[in-house]
Amino acid sequence: MLANYGFANDAESASRGKGMPVMRIVPTKVPCEASVMEDIEAGVDGALNDIITALTKPLTAEEKSPKPKEPEKPARIIFKGSLEEVNRFFYQRGWTDGLPIIPPTEEAVAEMLTGTDLPPDHLLGKLQSRLGKATVEKIAINAVMAGALPTYLPVLIAGTINLLESEPGFMGYTTFGFSTGSWAPFWIINGPIRNQINVNNGSGAFSPGNIANAAIGRAMGLIIKNIGGVRKGIEDMGVMGNPMKYTMVIAENEEDSPWEPLHVEHGYKKEESTISLGFPQTYLQHWPYGGDAQGILRSVVDNMPRSMRYTVVFTPPHAKNLAREGYTKEKIKKYIAENKLVDMARMRPPAGIGAPLPGAPPGPMPKPGDKIPQISDYRFIRIIVGGGPGAFIAHLVGGGATPGKKEIQKIELPKNWDKLVARYKNVVPNHAKY
């Protein structure tokens, strides 16, 4: 198997995951996504002898019949120490996101588990890439580490199901959880639970400072890391990385929206709660050309980068202005898809080497100036309402599900939900006046 040097560990992990731990991998210096023939030729020439050796050198006994791997059963209680020692131990195991964690003691995990009626050993599924067993207890442990409250556990269980049931192949978690594109899980929470657990959908919704927004996204990142076993630079091959991987969570402002909320668009009842998943790569904000529908929508079209899936967040006043001029969510999506045109010639690699870029139409090279829609299906766009006073519009642009495939999961609540909400509802910041 030929792999770029930087992908050798990833290739080994992927081979091992498919039951072939002894695959012969030949690292090459062919640059990733290379389209310059001199680079490709130099990379292959440097590896040619190793390629021939890999094809002809007789197999070792281990290569013929690798030793079976023992089941991986980490001790339930893994360490004993002070706050500092626990943090150092977890960090050195690669189990944190680099920030300090709350030690997941028996007591803290038991309190977290009050957030569900499911037993701790209930298995939701096996999470890629190492097919780690996503039990309720493991989710709760990672939730404690992230600083989550027990009222977030139903959200985290639903979020984990969203990952487990994400569509296989190119448009799901198995790509966007790992890819060089540094796609970040982005969670949108809808329904009554938003307010019960204080998920910010208003001023600075994407900024730090709200425990629900911070801890839910952080816990999901730890679940991916510690249950899925996704290690940076080995399975997670994000080239640049993405600060949104710390957390990217918002609630939709359903109360101030003129439109049906996201979960209702997906067929859920307004009184049900859900968590939706997307994988943006980029977060950008811009000002509209004007507060009327044309001023808002033309600015959205002009600022939309090229990618595969799009979420646009409008403030309540912009949403109301759009609705007043007759724009539904669907009509906005269609407007954007019809009006965002790109130059076809730019969709091809300049030297004609390799595959066309995603979205490029088949056929002969286009003439300069030929235009095509950037977004081939208006259903690739999601519209939600959120954000505080002011006139900025937010885009979360990247990857996500094929329309109709898994991207949203209902949140199931425990029987004692009202008592639980009452217990934690007042955990909110109360800023001092000065």
Place this chain on the structure above:
Amino acid sequence: MANKTDNVDEVLSPWAEADPIPSRGISARVNDLAGKKIGLYRNGKRAAEPTLKVVEDRLKKKYPTATFSWFFNARANEAIVDQEAKGEFENWLKGVDAVIAAYGD
């Protein structure tokens, strides 16, 4: 760094259990590439095809009697054996003596 405290906690492991994946060995190697049919397996990443074309070119020069056969997995993130093309792939494998696959980006 946090202050040291006298409190000592026993903590639970966040690392999930995992069942072992049954392992298997790799296919027997050929003694020499001369006269052999070499499979070139590529994904849809931009560099895969030109890289394997250079490999083919270099090996043809070194082993003029070697022949080559290509297989293309357009869905790079899905193992070919999990796709509907599994049968086509397995038939292709039967017709080659060795395979070089391009992996990653």
